[in-house]
Amino acid sequence: MSASSSNLIPKLDDPANKSVIEFVRAQTPGTKFSFDGERGSKRSRLCMHPDVPGKQMDCVDIALEAKELFATMQRLSFFCQLPQDPAKTHITCERIPS
Template sequence: MVLSGYGTCTMSTNSPKEFLKQFISRNPNAQYSFDSERNASQSEICRQGKNKECIILQMTSRELFAAMQENGFFCALPMDPTRTYIECKRIGNTP
């Protein structure tokens, strides 16, 4: 199940992975960040930029991390040790 987010994404009956893929496809070269509470069953992912857009997915942070890698992103903690969210940047020419 996918929960609606803050941006212009709409509800979907697709799996969370498919909804994530659709969200990424709107701007595949943007930088993304995600965060969730420890052991939470849902995570928030945001597309960074002047028109920041966020959605909430029914995925643990571990599942979201793996899904972002499957979609061609490198994800890591930011350089600032006080930040706890994960940053993701597209690598290579992965579609």
């Protein structure tokens, strides 16, 4: 089975993924992101942490499970990881320099 035919690869042309792409691309390249979602929930909260002083953090609700959002962020060239503190459940993402 090729990766293009796999249902494990997120389809970036659906509305939920399009909203992620628009939100991420509207930010500066150094912006960091985090997201969290309840286990089994079909919704996640994606937040941007600006690299520009004085700019406020902004968040959007996305109609994707956290694991789907994780895969989408990776497809958009982000490195995502869990924090070292096991009590925290959010995932942080940084853009991989090209």
